[in-house]
Amino acid sequence: MVEIELKPEEFDLFRRYIYEQVGISLSAQKTTLIKGRLNKRLNQLNLGSFREYYDYLISDESGEELxxxxxxxxxxxxSFFREGAQWKWLEGYLPQIIASKREKKIRIWSAGCSSGEEPYTILMFLQHHLSDFESWDIKILATDISHKVLTKAIAGEYEAKQVESLSKEIVARSFEKARTNEGTYYRIVPRLREKVMFRLYNLVTDPFFFKNSFDMVFCRNVMIYFDDPTRHELIGRFTTVLPKGAPLFLGSSESLTSHRDTLKLLGSSIYQRL
Ligand SMILES: C[S@@+](CC[C@H](N)C(=O)[O-])C[C@H]1O[C@@H](n2cnc3c(N)ncnc32)[C@H](O)[C@@H]1O
Structure with a gap:
């Protein structure tokens, strides 16, 4: 593989473009990371410089290169059931949601869902804690900016080691076991898969077209790369789709420094819409 150099002025082009398109602010220390991680891609595309790659990236209207x-x-x-304390909290909160419902309908948004473990965990959780789960109309909107992870999420296929921490009961109810030449894997059962709508969606630049509200929003471990103004804007948007009392889940290392008048910290990076 040919090692291609990333010049400071080229890094600057990427830095600006990525901030505008994705809200990720790349510091100069990321030069080595970008160079290292993208050299293979430049070689694959037969490109001789990062400038050529930049032109390729910005002219790709499909958004796949981005x-x-x-x-x-x-x-x-x-991972499945990531941030254990939040699921524990949700166990206590669920009866309140159920009691507040006139229709047996639950809508949840998993924003930045990666390869699907988060939205599928939500369903496994609800299935485990709602005795009449099948009689509920449950839909999870699961969005991510990455094609690659969404393809995996839609397939809903996981390796044995990814499900080994789950209880036998959850595995038996939520997965079907499949064997291939490469080994055994676990596929989410169709009746759970069909409750999730996976969509390609950029939280920073795509229009915010949501008209209906969600009973909960999960946006965990996504905003870690965003700067304060981008985070502020996005949180403001989440508040418009959360009814009074509904929770917003962030990653355990994330906290809010703004929106104190509309969101109250309940603990474990869970915020409640006021
Ligand atoms: C570390 S994963 C977190 C997955 C899951 N929420 C969890 O906590 O386990 C972060 C995800 O956010 C997605 N992401 C990053 N920037 C995004 C953006 N601007 N719009 C939508 N998704 C984004 C990434 O593609 C990645 O799949």
């Missing part, structure tokens, strides 16, 4: 770029410089790390 999504590849974002996947290369950020993390898609996720």
């Amino acid at each position: 999504s590849l770029f974002v996947s290369a410089i950020s993390t898609n790390v996720t």
Whole structure:
């Protein structure tokens, strides 16, 4: 593989473009990371410089290259039942949601859903805690900027080690076991998969077209790369789709320094719409 240099003026082009398109602010220390992670891609595309790659990136109207770029410089790390304390909290909060419902209808948004573990966990959780789960109309909107992770999420197929921390009961109810030449994997059962609508959606630049509200919004471990103004704007948008009392879940390392008049911290990076 040919090692291609990333010049400071080229880095600057990427820095500006990525901030405008995705809200991620890349500091100069990220030069080595970008160079290292994207050299393979430049070689694949047969490009001789990062300037050529920049032109390729900005002219790709499908957004696929941008999504590849974002996947290369950020993390898609996720897992089933991540942030255990939040699921514990939700156990206590669920009866309140149920009691407030006139219709048996639940709508939840998993924003930045990565390869699907988060939206599927929501369903596994509800299935476990609602004795009449099947009689509820439940829909999860699951969005991400990355094509690659969404393809995996839609397939809903996971390796054995990804499900090993789940209880036998949850595994038996939520997955079907499949064997291939590469080994055994676990596929989310169709009746759960069909409750999730996966969509490609950029939280920073795509129009905010949501008219209906959600009973909860999860946006966990997504805003870590965003700067304060971008975070502020996005949180403001979430408040418009959360009815009074509804929770917003952030990642455990994330906290809000703004929107104190509309969101109250309940603990474990869970905020309640006031
Ligand atoms: C670390 S994963 C978190 C997944 C899951 N929410 C969790 O906590 O396990 C962050 C995800 O956010 C997505 N992401 C980053 N910037 C985004 C943006 N501007 N719009 C939508 N998704 C974005 C990434 O593609 C990635 O899949």
